[in-house]
Amino acid sequence: MTTRLARKPADSRFALKRDRMLKAAAFCFNQKGYSGTSLKDVADQLGLTDAALYYYVRNKEELVYQCYLRAAEVGREAMDRAVSDGGNGFDQVRRYLRYHVEIMVGDRGPVAIMSEIPSLKPEHRDEVLALSRSHSTRFEAMLERGIADGSIAQCDVRMTGNAIMGALNWIPKWFHGDATIAQNIVDEFPHILSSGLKS
Amino acid sequence: MTTRLARKPADSRFALKRDRMLKAAAFCFNQKGYSGTSLKDVADQLGLTDAALYYYVRNKEELVYQCYLRAAEVGREAMDRAVSDGGNGFDQVRRYLRYHVEIMVGDRGPVAIMSEIPSLKPEHRDEVLALSRSHSTRFEAMLERGIADGSIAQCDVRMTGNAIMGALNWIPKWFHGDATIAQNIVDEFPHILSSGLKS
Amino acid sequence: MTTRLARKPADSRFALKRDRMLKAAAFCFNQKGYSGTSLKDVADQLGLTDAALYYYVRNKEELVYQCYLRAAEVGREAMDRAVSDGGNGFDQVRRYLRYHVEIMVGDRGPVAIMSEIPSLKPEHRDEVLALSRSHSTRFEAMLERGIADGSIAQCDVRMTGNAIMGALNWIPKWFHGDATIAQNIVDEFPHILSSGLKS
Amino acid sequence: MTTRLARKPADSRFALKRDRMLKAAAFCFNQKGYSGTSLKDVADQLGLTDAALYYYVRNKEELVYQCYLRAAEVGREAMDRAVSDGGNGFDQVRRYLRYHVEIMVGDRGPVAIMSEIPSLKPEHRDEVLALSRSHSTRFEAMLERGIADGSIAQCDVRMTGNAIMGALNWIPKWFHGDATIAQNIVDEFPHILSSGLKS
DNA sequence: TATGAATGAGAATTCATTCAT
DNA sequence: CATGAATGAATTCTCATTCAT
Numbered sequence: 001m002t003t004r005l006a007r008k009p010a011d012s013r014f015a016l017k018r019d020r021m022l023k024a025a026a027f028c029f030n031q032k033g034y035s036g037t038s039l040k041d042v043a044d045q046l047g048l049t050d051a052a053l054y055y056y057v058r059n060k061e062e063l064v065y066q067c068y069l070r071a072a073e074v075g076r077e078a079m080d081r082a083v084s085d086g087g088n089g090f091d092q093v094r095r096y097l098r099y100h101v102e103i104m105v106g107d108r109g110p111v112a113i114m115s116e117i118p119s120l121k122p123e124h125r126d127e128v129l130a131l132s133r134s135h136s137t138r139f140e141a142m143l144e145r146g147i148a149d150g151s152i153a154q155c156d157v158r159m160t161g162n163a164i165m166g167a168l169n170w171i172p173k174w175f176h177g178d179a180t181i182a183q184n185i186v187d188e189f190p191h192i193l194s195s196g197l198k199s
Numbered sequence: 200m201t202t203r204l205a206r207k208p209a210d211s212r213f214a215l216k217r218d219r220m221l222k223a224a225a226f227c228f229n230q231k232g233y234s235g236t237s238l239k240d241v242a243d244q245l246g247l248t249d250a251a252l253y254y255y256v257r258n259k260e261e262l263v264y265q266c267y268l269r270a271a272e273v274g275r276e277a278m279d280r281a282v283s284d285g286g287n288g289f290d291q292v293r294r295y296l297r298y299h300v301e302i303m304v305g306d307r308g309p310v311a312i313m314s315e316i317p318s319l320k321p322e323h324r325d326e327v328l329a330l331s332r333s334h335s336t337r338f339e340a341m342l343e344r345g346i347a348d349g350s351i352a353q354c355d356v357r358m359t360g361n362a363i364m365g366a367l368n369w370i371p372k373w374f375h376g377d378a379t380i381a382q383n384i385v386d387e388f389p390h391i392l393s394s395g396l397k398s
Numbered sequence: 399m400t401t402r403l404a405r406k407p408a409d410s411r412f413a414l415k416r417d418r419m420l421k422a423a424a425f426c427f428n429q430k431g432y433s434g435t436s437l438k439d440v441a442d443q444l445g446l447t448d449a450a451l452y453y454y455v456r457n458k459e460e461l462v463y464q465c466y467l468r469a470a471e472v473g474r475e476a477m478d479r480a481v482s483d484g485g486n487g488f489d490q491v492r493r494y495l496r497y498h499v500e501i502m503v504g505d506r507g508p509v510a511i512m513s514e515i516p517s518l519k520p521e522h523r524d525e526v527l528a529l530s531r532s533h534s535t536r537f538e539a540m541l542e543r544g545i546a547d548g549s550i551a552q553c554d555v556r557m558t559g560n561a562i563m564g565a566l567n568w569i570p571k572w573f574h575g576d577a578t579i580a581q582n583i584v585d586e587f588p589h590i591l592s593s594g595l596k597s
Numbered sequence: 598m599t600t601r602l603a604r605k606p607a608d609s610r611f612a613l614k615r616d617r618m619l620k621a622a623a624f625c626f627n628q629k630g631y632s633g634t635s636l637k638d639v640a641d642q643l644g645l646t647d648a649a650l651y652y653y654v655r656n657k658e659e660l661v662y663q664c665y666l667r668a669a670e671v672g673r674e675a676m677d678r679a680v681s682d683g684g685n686g687f688d689q690v691r692r693y694l695r696y697h698v699e700i701m702v703g704d705r706g707p708v709a710i711m712s713e714i715p716s717l718k719p720e721h722r723d724e725v726l727a728l729s730r731s732h733s734t735r736f737e738a739m740l741e742r743g744i745a746d747g748s749i750a751q752c753d754v755r756m757t758g759n760a761i762m763g764a765l766n767w768i769p770k771w772f773h774g775d776a777t778i779a780q781n782i783v784d785e786f787p788h789i790l791s792s793g794l795k796s
Numbered sequence: 797t798a799t800g801a802a803t804g805a806g807a808a809t810t811c812a813t814t815c816a817t
Numbered sequence: 818c819a820t821g822a823a824t825g826a827a828t829t830c831t832c833a834t835t836c837a838t
Contacts, residue, residue, distance in 0.1 A: 036232060055822065167362045188358035196391075196393055197359070198350075249833080250801095430715060433633035438828080449805095452830070564763055567763070637811080652818065657812065
């Protein structure tokens, strides 16, 4: 068997199939976790044999790893857009939340949630953790800007970040692709998580 | 042969050891998921062999099941206390949040997050889902009371519940027992999740 | 599953079974090579399942590794006895050859031949190679003693060692336990390899 | 469709490439054994994909088979030359040894060692075994001629053949193409294996 | 109560092989 | 001629589970 694994990512046929694979994998991992997902589960969704997956990915661990890289990219994109839109801290947070959930429940999804870090091998774990940490840091910085410009109330930014990211990360556990619900999430989450419950 | 599995919960020696086991299991499950956790993982934490666990539990599935029952109990308790404390809807929500996280990060923890419902066998799945649904319903009712009494702003209670529960459920993914952080969570989470970011 | 792998080697029941396993494995490896031997092949000879082997050995690589350690021990023993017997270099070589083949074709056998070094993992490979090198060195030293004391003719000791060791190492490829042939080997090999063909 | 497999060996382009392939295969097989060698290993050495090998050979088994045929041919050649050179038995043996190692370590090499006969399919196995047996028989006959003409001492010709062939077969295990060492082998092996160690 | 020993089912992974292009 | 893509069979390995002691 000769592998394409060395090829440039630009090879479109290959890249497309591989991307479909990552989505299928992300879906499964969100549903049943890394260990709970067999390669057959993923392959079945694609109408392939489990062995065929090895044409696109070196092993199962790399599958999660790639899923995480994709997730990190998606998160970064949402963050970039929110920041470049400008406005005060509160507005940026709100827009970030909207962009993030839009991507997660949209065509780009499903995106793997960051809950299987222990399954990654050390190098990958470090890389993914670093990406994740950097994302959190940017979010916390956004909060601090809001606090500074007066749009956000004084708070522990670390805990606030944890709370909000948790709510976002949990979405894939209960959202399974229903379009109506997707719209609901996009409409409600940014508000709930930024403005709270107070009347 | 008298199997211990039939004994009353009042049999204290047995009940105690069993409870330790459920905590150890909850810890592992939160960390690595159901399939990612081997019985040896759990046994190791207790200084036992995996075979010994079968004295306390019929099989692995029952272990999660019991963990989930415990989790449901803990959630119900927090809810009961919050409701019986009285006050307006907003105050109840806030107190519920506090009681819930207090239990999660305190001595009663670790509490298993119900994130692997599909691994349960049908009867157990139904039971646990019902418990979980009933908990959500109570929470949504609480929100509705708040909306009715004017303490909570108009909102989609289902989505709001999802957001808040997600934030709570995510805690075990990043909290690993540090007491200082535990205090931080208890101090901040109820506020963040009820009052949002607005200044 | 709780493993005995950590126990002291002195645990007799365990050690005995394990030793039987190593012999069975050596037999198979000699016959069909490392990759050509499946764990089922080895297990079948012992009336066990392949899974049962994992109770005694961490993985297949460790199985060869242990076989090699056993082989190295056997070789060293033969060498030790030959040296301690004294006499001139030629006599020592001849006795070494006899002791070595006696062990190989006797009750202690089968002994795995050193032909699957590439299958070992780096640390083990290094260790085994070191043992093997040290054995060769001792043999070459023996030859040099013989040259010095005049009992052995001038020769390239390295090549001579290679030739003789090759003849010995090849034995398991064609000898499969027949007692008559075993006797033949013991009777003939030491002479052929030390005295050559000359009349 | 005209498959190349039917072509005459005289078809030079094809024959050449095929020969390169057999050498590459022999090299791999000697190194890691039949099962330990994947077709990719062989293909890599030739800068091809594994699939391409099927243009030259029906399947993997045929690859070893062809390697063994080539080995038998090479051995026979050495034997033929040694016999036709004339002289007494001892001289013939000695020359045979020289011719044999010359081929093995020279440009005609690498030559596959017939150490995995069991992997051949029955017809091939029988054929190769017959060739191998006939070679051994010729060697033993040579020894007997030497005993008869007084140039070789009385000995068990079967065991003597085993010892000498073992030493030769083992060469590829430690010789990996170094030209200086090649010369050393050619210079020393014939002497060591025919004349022994005596001073 | 708990362990040692073993098993069987399933999982990841490799690899020879095929075939359309 | 050669490759890309895929498959099915075999193999290693893990793990829940059992049972005698």
